[in-house]
Amino acid sequence: xxxxxxxxxxxxxxxxxxxxxxxxxxxxxxxxxxxxxxxxxxxxxxxxxxxxxxxxxxxxxxxxxxxxxxxxxxxxxxxxxxxxxxxxxxxxxxxxxxxxxxxxxxxxxxxxxxxxxxxxxxxxxxxxxxxxxxxxxxxxxxxxxxxxxxxxxxxxxxxxxxxxxxxxxxxxxxxxxxxxxxxxxxxxxxxxxxxxxxxxxxxxxxxxxxxxxxxxxxxxxxxxxxxxxxxxxxxxxxxxxxxxxxxxxxxxxxxxxxxxxxxxxxxxxxxxxxxxxxxxxxxxxxxxxxxxxxxxxxxxxxxxxxxxxxxxxxxxxxxxxxxxxxxxxxxxxxxxxxxxxxxxxxxxxxxxxxxxxxxxxxxxxxxxxxxxxxxxxxxxxxxxxxxxxxxxxxx
Numbered sequence: 001x002x003x004x005x006x007x008x009x010x011x012x013x014x015x016x017x018x019x020x021x022x023x024x025x026x027x028x029x030x031x032x033x034x035x036x037x038x039x040x041x042x043x044x045x046x047x048x049x050x051x052x053x054x055x056x057x058x059x060x061x062x063x064x065x066x067x068x069x070x071x072x073x074x075x076x077x078x079x080x081x082x083x084x085x086x087x088x089x090x091x092x093x094x095x096x097x098x099x100x101x102x103x104x105x106x107x108x109x110x111x112x113x114x115x116x117x118x119x120x121x122x123x124x125x126x127x128x129x130x131x132x133x134x135x136x137x138x139x140x141x142x143x144x145x146x147x148x149x150x151x152x153x154x155x156x157x158x159x160x161x162x163x164x165x166x167x168x169x170x171x172x173x174x175x176x177x178x179x180x181x182x183x184x185x186x187x188x189x190x191x192x193x194x195x196x197x198x199x200x201x202x203x204x205x206x207x208x209x210x211x212x213x214x215x216x217x218x219x220x221x222x223x224x225x226x227x228x229x230x231x232x233x234x235x236x237x238x239x240x241x242x243x244x245x246x247x248x249x250x251x252x253x254x255x256x257x258x259x260x261x262x263x264x265x266x267x268x269x270x271x272x273x274x275x276x277x278x279x280x281x282x283x284x285x286x287x288x289x290x291x292x293x294x295x296x297x298x299x300x301x302x303x304x305x306x307x308x309x310x311x312x313x314x315x316x317x318x319x320x321x322x323x324x325x326x327x328x329x330x331x332x333x334x335x336x337x338x339x340x341x342x343x344x345x346x347x348x349x350x351x352x353x354x355x356x357x358x359x360x361x362x363x364x365x366x367x368x369x370x371x372x373x374x375x376x377x378x379x380x381x382x383x384x385x386x387x388x389x390x391x392x393x394x395x
Contacts, residue, residue, distance in 0.1 A: 019071040023063055030059045049290040050328070106321070110311045117169070117198040117312075119162045121191055128186040128226050135238040140213040149182040149221050152281065160196050169196055172309050175302065180270070181277045183222040198312050205248060207231075208278050210271060212242040218267065220274030222281070228253070248282065250275050273298070280306070283313040285323035295329050307332045 034055055038048065106114065131146035133139065143149065156173040159166050188194075190201050207228035209221040223231065231245045235254045245253040250271065252259035262268065276294055279287040288295045299306055307330040314320040324332055 021068070022066050022070045022072045023068060025072050026059060026062060026066070030055055050292065106311055106316065110308070114198060114312055114315060116167050117196040118200055119160070119167075119195055121195075121201060122193055124192045126186075126189045126191055128224060130186075130226065130230050133234060135234075135241060138214060139241055139243055140211050140219065143184075143209075143211060143221065147221075147223075147227070148185040150185075150188070151179075152176040152181045152183060152222075152277075153179065155183060155188060155197060158194070158196075160194065167196060169198065172305070172312075175280075175306055175309050176277065179277050180217065180219045180274060181222070181281070182219060184224065184227060186224040186227055187222050198315075200315070205278055205282050207253070208246045208248065208274065210244045210246060210274060218270045218274065220278065222278060246271075246275070248275065248279055248284065248287070280310075281313070283310050283317075283320055283324075285310070285320055285327055288329060289323075289327060292329070299329060303330060306330070 034052060037051055105111075133142050133146065153173050153176040156169045156176065159168040159170070187203055187205070188197070190199070190203060195202065203224065205222045206225060207223050209223050209227075209231055210218050211221065213219050228245060231243075232253050235241060235243060235245060239255055239258070244255060244259050246259075247253065272291070272294060276288070276291055276298060280298075307324075310324055310330065311321075311332065314324060324330060
């Protein structure tokens with residue numbers, strides 16, 4: 001009478017050729033799982049950062065529980081460094097492909113609101129103007145005088161007139177209440193008359209100017225591309241000024257060494273918050289997902305309002321709408337179209353019901369790529385449990 005572990009004595013005992021430290025094998029396998037998911041995922045997937053973090057947490061947990069001297073038997077270098085089987089990669093690709101086959105559309109109410117902001121565009125565009133700044137004088141005051149920045153909170157409080165109809169964006173001002181985020185006139189004005197921020201021709205931010213004010217607090221200003229070019233040249237010549245030109249990922253365009261060397265915790269928090277609101281303003285879901293903890297803190301009870309704002313800001317960008325639909329931060333209802341007729345009813349129902357905790361659980365499960373032992377030949381470890389399979393022997 002033999003146990004199921006001994007049903008295949010060749011696999012159980014006959015092919016042992018060497019040993020490797022268990023922790024090292026785990027680390028290598030974790031990296032292979034990550035690489036497999038990364039290659040099978042869309043590059044702009046908002047979950048990549050979350051997946052990597054979860055894998056690192058699992059590895060750290062098990063590393064603490066495993067004796068550093070513990071070893072694992074392996075039959076060959078190929079077995080130890082086994083690649084994830086082709087059928088498993090295909091399964092992940094199929095899951096991701098199903099996500100791509102959903103057309104996420106704005107619901108009718110949001111689309112109607114968006115149309116109200118789409119004023120007729122005047123024939124004469126706004127002509128940007130640049131003023132020369134004096135590096136010997138306080139920079140923040142000069143910027144306020146020359147470039148007329150306005151706080152985003154105040155910009156959204158405005159009312160706009162087209163013909164005999166008025167439209168206001170005031171209901172979205174609370175999304176930016178109390179934030180140090182500004183926008184210059186060169187950035188927010190596109191035509192000879194001001195248009196609502198949600199207008200289709202509104203400029204999209206690419207750069208953020210961080211400037212220390214007279215109270216030693218940093219203010220963050222959305223600038224136009226022309227202004228960004230000016231500030232890059234200006235700050236290159238005046239590196240002593242406490243100002244940084246950043247892209248929306250937080251990379252300093254100039255004075256990068258000085259910026260990266262900043263040790264002030266309050267400064268780092270200010271920058272992180274300024275970047276978050278700039279990315280939120282532009283509807284960059286991927287960035288908000290990467291900054292999950294900060295996002296949950298800043299979104300708080302305003303989640304419904306902020307979700308509505310993002311729908312309007314994203315508009316008909318199908319890629320970002322899909323990201324918002326799958327986001328673990330927002331619970332948003334969309335109109336869904338399925339391009340492929342072959343999906344089962346249960347699959348459609350599950351997709352539509354993928355909300356709140358149910359949706360979040362499903363997303364994390366997909367992100368972690370639960371590997372079944374039946375799909376893996378001669379592979380000793382399986383995530384997310386990271387438990388030994390029958391073919392592994394630990395010494």
